[in-house]
Amino acid sequence: MKVSFHGHSVVKIQTAGKVILIDPFISGNGLTDLVASEEKPDVILLTHAHNDHVGDTVELALRNNSQVVAPVELANYLAGQGVETVGMNLGGAKEFEFGTVKYTKAFHSSSYTTPEGDAIYGGMPAGILFKAEGKAIYHAGDTEVFGDMEIIGNRNEIDLAFVPIGDFFTMGPDDAAYAVELIKPKTVVPIHYNTFPPINQDPEYFKGLVKGAEVKIMQPGDVIDY
Template sequence: MKLNNGIRLTWLGHSTFKIEADRQTLLIDPWVTNNPVCPDALKTFDTLDVILITHGHADHISDAVPLAKEHTPTVVSIVEIAGWLGKQGVENTIGMNKGGTVTVGDVKATMVSANHSSSFTEENGTTGYVIEFGNGYKIYHAGDTNVFGDMRIIGEIYQPDLALLPIGDHFTMGPREAAYAAQLLNVPAILPIHYGTFPLLTGTPEELRKLTASQNVEVISLEVGETLD
């Protein structure tokens, strides 16, 4: 596994992450206020420079407007969500679409496909991101998705060092599909997300480890509030 060289990745529960790197603080899928597993001490932020949104469901976006108004970060999302945020008074939005790359400070964010529904688009308005930091380290946040064959393309083109993959089942892929996703991505390390928040989300890191035992991949599981650095 490639060292992340000072990039601090803190899991706030579900699919929400705070990342501190390159003198910037990023937040992925801002859901903290009503997130039942997010520690109270981590529900507020000293500063936010970038917010990335994968899709429009409440458990991924519900704190986007208040946090954006408080901290005035650059907010990156699919174009329809960016338009909705603008109508709510959010400034500094970047609306983009799949395949596009934007640079914010020293961080590059590439929007990639995900298979899931979204509250703001009739079609497939859910995305993932490949985030590249100034030191070359790359994190793939898959968003809410099932496994799909083009994950192989994401792996071949972007070669992420760490993949954040949902394993909860019911609303996303479970451990069985996530294990196959790891094969398609050919990624050296995966960090399971979107599990344990509600009783319906039954997938576990232990099951994922069993299913990936024959693969050359490290499964890194964090406790909610824990930081990988």
């Protein structure tokens, strides 16, 4: 399994001969190393409906016949755009041929703004717990810290966690470090920072706060091999 980071909250997982993209915000993302027209995901997993997470989903899915897994209201909207979707909800898990996807709580908001300026309700925001090849990867999505992260950590041996540290729209470095104590991952990667001025942060400051986990500050394109 290969897991790579591509700026903002974009994560790519390669497993079981499949390419999985989480929150593929590529076009308009000044930090990413990806080019939307060159990506060929088999599967797209979405945490919530905000445009900086849905990103290039429709274009990618239509061009590559990608399966899109998303919170159910967002999945219903994307299905109306011609995309093949699987709509899930918090606490629900499904075993796919490429691995198991479970949606967890996140505390945030969730709406998609169309090119015409209309706001589409995207359902509950979520985190994603992905399991494959004996590994568990937790993508927290956009969220504040919350006590039930301890449940996620207690009930799952998490190998790798991606947590937002940008503050302003999500938890900042101090709260994110506390979240790591609750989640108890072996390795944690900070995400959702430095993409826009309001979320500028120093990941080294976050690293210095974290206890009990290895912190990897990944640059766009960096890969973790399992």
